[in-house]
Amino acid sequence: MSAASKPKLPADDYISLMLFYQAYAETIDNGDLNGWPALFTVDCVYKIQSRENFDRKLPLATMAFESQGMLKDRVYCIRETLYYEPYLQRHVVAAPVVTSVDGDTVHAHASYAVFRTKPDDITHVYNVGRYEDTLVKSPESHHGWLLKSRICVFDSDLILNSMIYPI
Amino acid sequence: MSAASKPKLPADDYISLMLFYQAYAETIDNGDLNGWPALFTVDCVYKIQSRENFDRKLPLATMAFESQGMLKDRVYCIRETLYYEPYLQRHVVAAPVVTSVDGDTVHAHASYAVFRTKPDDITHVYNVGRYEDTLVKSPESHHGWLLKSRICVFDSDLILNSMIYPI
Amino acid sequence: MSAASKPKLPADDYISLMLFYQAYAETIDNGDLNGWPALFTVDCVYKIQSRENFDRKLPLATMAFESQGMLKDRVYCIRETLYYEPYLQRHVVAAPVVTSVDGDTVHAHASYAVFRTKPDDITHVYNVGRYEDTLVKSPESHHGWLLKSRICVFDSDLILNSMIYPI
Numbered sequence A, B, C: 001m002s003a004a005s006k007p008k009l010p011a012d013d014y015i016s017l018m019l020f021y022q023a024y025a026e027t028i029d030n031g032d033l034n035g036w037p038a039l040f041t042v043d044c045v046y047k048i049q050s051r052e053n054f055d056r057k058l059p060l061a062t063m064a065f066e067s068q069g070m071l072k073d074r075v076y077c078i079r080e081t082l083y084y085e086p087y088l089q090r091h092v093v094a095a096p097v098v099t100s101v102d103g104d105t106v107h108a109h110a111s112y113a114v115f116r117t118k119p120d121d122i123t124h125v126y127n128v129g130r131y132e133d134t135l136v137k138s139p140e141s142h143h144g145w146l147l148k149s150r151i152c153v154f155d156s157d158l159i160l161n162s163m164i165y166p167i
Helices: A011-029 A051-055 A068-081 B011-029 B051-055 B068-081 C011-029 C051-055 C068-081
Strands: A040-050 A063-065 A088-093 A097-102 A105-117 A123-137 A145-154 B040-050 B063-065 B088-093 B097-102 B105-117 B123-137 B145-154 C040-050 C063-065 C088-093 C097-102 C105-117 C123-137 C145-154
Touching: A011 A088, A011 A105, A011 A123, A011 A145, A011 B011, A011 B097, A011 B105, A011 C011, A040 A051, A040 A068, A051 A145, A063 A068, A088 A123, A088 B105, A088 B123, A097 C011, A105 A145, A105 B123, A105 C011, A105 C088, A123 B123, A123 C088, A123 C105, A123 C123, B011 B088, B011 B105, B011 B123, B011 B145, B011 C011, B011 C097, B011 C105, B040 B051, B040 B068, B051 B145, B063 B068, B088 B123, B088 C105, B088 C123, B105 B145, B105 C123, B123 C123, C011 C088, C011 C105, C011 C123, C011 C145, C040 C051, C040 C068, C051 C145, C063 C068, C088 C123, C105 C145
Parallel strands: A040 A145, B040 B145, C040 C145
Antiparallel strands: A040 A063, A088 A105, A097 A105, A105 A123, A123 A145, B040 B063, B088 B105, B097 B105, B105 B123, B123 B145, C040 C063, C088 C105, C097 C105, C105 C123, C123 C145
16 A cells, blocks of 8 residues: 555544544533533633534624633533523534644544433434634643634524533 | 653554444444344443433443343344334444553443434434443454443433334 | 554554545535545446445445546536525544455445534434445545545435435
């Protein structure tokens, strides 16, 4: 077999990145809300935005946070002030595609499907789309990576009931 | 780029583990029921349990088998004694996360979504959850790994009709 | 830990193959119809076939194309002559399983789930199944690989409305 096209990341780094994507999903699916902001840098961006608005560069987003502090505020809000019916989420996240590497900074994206289960109900497709991400390698992070920016670009303009937890 | 955080498995081992997860899914999806027990050790545990019961450490499980022989018995039961409407399953299994390695024994988990298709019907989301696994490296196994324990922890308490095949 | 069972591809090659599967999905999901034929060899085969027909080796297929030219023709057809309601697709594709390697030719398959979103509607499970593929390593291709043959073997005989875009 001829030589492979040069990979954007060494195999070990790519696998660790892929596992970070799974760790992120797992943190949310396990309901570990306090663990969620810890996956981001202090100066992070996090948005959940419909594909229609993302593609047209329109600013409207379902959620838009511009620092780790705002993520922590959202967690506080979910835990202490919002009134809602709880539900379970299950992410199935595909292998991330690295588009560029600049020092310790990586641009990548990955398709996801999130399934939602309410108490005493069957499981529904809740939100599908792709993560558009900027990540930084971070040896002090438990998972080796932190999100500098994550935009969850989802396909449907309609959201089943309300969206409480992060995607 | 700085050194990657040390991976829990060498790249080749991780990839072979990831492929074992796909091989498991494929065995079931292809209806190769006889091939299913061969993916386990002789003294295996296999359970399908709701997340609610798993998290509370309650014993009730939808299926619970405690040896490869019991898995073979289940297969015999499906093939010869159960009366049911057949259906197709399709697993989409995410990359497994290795939590610890002890010699040839690996603890890992992975999120899955299983879709079910009945004859002359559309495809439905059937069962989503995560595999909580203990695996052993086994050079004599065709796939390089065997399951010592697999608990399928699923999100919904409701099961669409009956559950016949393994997850 | 004992030596891993010998992998069918070196780690870097496997990862590049896995990323090709994601690149294929992304090309379709992004609506990049002109990019789709470029993922195939000139003398390619592309089919979308129900599992029932595939397993029985029956010829009937939902789509069946026998050259890159026919794929381009399909794209022209979608863009210029078909009358249909547009929809968005989202693929979640599992890690591909390599079954054999012969020089630069690889046989592999992978499970997929495709979700469809129509304007002003929620997301539905649209088509689940597996890709049965023959790929060739191609250094001149942007992604390092080209499809010589792809058969999308889907589980349900029923298709939600019509099928316009490739799977």
